[in-house]
Amino acid sequence: xxxxxxxxxxxxxxxxxxxxxxxxxxxxxxxxxxxxxxxxxxxxxxxxxxxxxxxxxxxxxxxxxxxxxxxxxxxxxxxxxxxxxxxxxxxxxxxxxxxxxx
Amino acid sequence: xxxxxxxxxxxxxxxxxxxxxxxxxxxxxxxxxxxxxxxxxxxxxxxxxxxxxxxxxxxxxxxxxxxxxxxxxxxxxxxxxxxxxxxxxxxxxxxxxxxxxxxxxxxxxxxxxxxxxxxxxxxxxxxxxxxxxxxxxxxxxxxxxxxxxxxxxxxxxxxxxxxxxxxxxxxxxxxxxxxxxxxxxxxxxxx
Numbered sequence: 001x002x003x004x005x006x007x008x009x010x011x012x013x014x015x016x017x018x019x020x021x022x023x024x025x026x027x028x029x030x031x032x033x034x035x036x037x038x039x040x041x042x043x044x045x046x047x048x049x050x051x052x053x054x055x056x057x058x059x060x061x062x063x064x065x066x067x068x069x070x071x072x073x074x075x076x077x078x079x080x081x082x083x084x085x086x087x088x089x090x091x092x093x094x095x096x097x098x099x100x101x102x
Numbered sequence: 103x104x105x106x107x108x109x110x111x112x113x114x115x116x117x118x119x120x121x122x123x124x125x126x127x128x129x130x131x132x133x134x135x136x137x138x139x140x141x142x143x144x145x146x147x148x149x150x151x152x153x154x155x156x157x158x159x160x161x162x163x164x165x166x167x168x169x170x171x172x173x174x175x176x177x178x179x180x181x182x183x184x185x186x187x188x189x190x191x192x193x194x195x196x197x198x199x200x201x202x203x204x205x206x207x208x209x210x211x212x213x214x215x216x217x218x219x220x221x222x223x224x225x226x227x228x229x230x231x232x233x234x235x236x237x238x239x240x241x242x243x244x245x246x247x248x249x250x251x252x253x254x255x256x257x258x259x260x261x262x263x264x265x266x267x268x269x270x271x272x273x274x275x276x277x278x279x280x281x282x283x284x285x286x287x288x289x290x291x292x293x
Contacts (some may be wrong), residue, residue: 013225041212042205047293049220049230058222059233064293065212067203068182070159075188075198076219077233089228091293 001035002048002086003093013058016088018098025102028052028084029070032063035095042066046094049087052078058085137242138210138289143167143264145177150195164195170267173236175217178202186215186238208240213290214281215239218248229275235259235268244284251277 004016012019030050038044043064051060052073059076063069073079084100145165150156160181167175169191178185178200185202189195199217207215219233232248239246239261246266247258256276259266279292 013222014228038205039211041209042203043212043293049222051219056223059219061199061201061217062220063201065203066205067201069199069201071199074190 001093002088002096003046004088006088006093012083012085012087013053014087018086019053020084020100022081022083023100023102024080025052025073025082025084025100027070027072027101028086029068029099029101030086031068031097032066033095033097034066036092038066044094045092047089047091048094048096049085049089050098051076051085052082053085054078054080054082058087060085060087062089064091138213138240139206139208140241141177141208141238141264142241143177148176148195150197151193156197156200159200164197166194167238168263168265168267170236170265171269173234173267173269175236175238175265175267177238186217188217188236208238211290213240213243214246214279214292216279216292218279220276231273232257232271232276235266235271237266238264239266239281240264242283243281243289245282247280247282248276249278249280251275255280 006016008018047064049060049062051071073082086096086098145167148164148166150161150164162179165177167177172191174189174191176187178187182202185200187197187200189198214237216237218235220230221233222230243261245258245260247255250256256272259268280288281290283289
């Protein structure tokens with residue numbers, strides 16, 4: 001569950017965020033469910049930012065929709081030693097499954 | 103003509119008028135919605151670079167929708183359904199990002215799939231700037247605009263063959279996305 005105040009308590013960029021440890025990651029994959037519900041177009045009430053971060057910035061794509069997404073650091077103009085991240089941005093709590101690969 | 107006949111004719115005329123009106127209204131709604139519910143650009147089939155993480159993703163086919171600047175945008179078919187992807191144009195078939203929406207796309211309620219990259223540089227603020235503008239839009243969308251928090255347009259990007267892209271983006275905060283039709287009428291606004 002990712003909502004206001006959710007944290008992995010490992011020094012992520014934002015307060016309401018889950019992030020991996022530091023690594024030379026290759027891919028961040030996020031599956032967002034319909035929790036707590038979807039409208040007719042499968043939009044949830046929760047907006048998230050998913051991608052990567054380093055010590056200077058955080059970058060990613062936004063979504064509110066049910067579905068699966070994958071992004072590589074190079075797509076975000078990033079590389080090197082990074083954290084994979086998913087941040088709660090607005091709205092309701094989101095239910096996500098997320099994994100980074102390196 | 104008796105009074106009863108006149109009344110019957112009047113009712114019949116009214117029913118015909120209502121039916122005709124319904125058809126017009128239905129057609130108008132249908133014609134307005136249809137361009138927002140389809141992507142006519144089918145692209146052309148390309149081979150996705152194999153031996154990568156995408157092999158376990160269940161990708162069945164890929165079609166190149168367009169190349170815009172340094173970017174290539176793809177329509178994908180996976181085991182789980184249709185997806186949209188993008189990657190560097192100089193490496194055809196190399197995917198760097200994939201979005202697989204579950205549910206209808208495009209629709210009048212969601213005519214744009216935004217693959218744009220946003221950047222935050224402050225830990226304390228949720229202000230984000232635009233690193234790259236990119237995405238796929240329904241037939242009826244002629245342009246998209248990225249908005250400042252005060253609602254003014256920071257960047258307007260034309261949509262061509264269902265794809266929009268802008269590698270050069272303005273600095274400063276971005277707070278939303280709007281889609282317009284060919285006459286400049288607003289069709290949709292991001293949540």
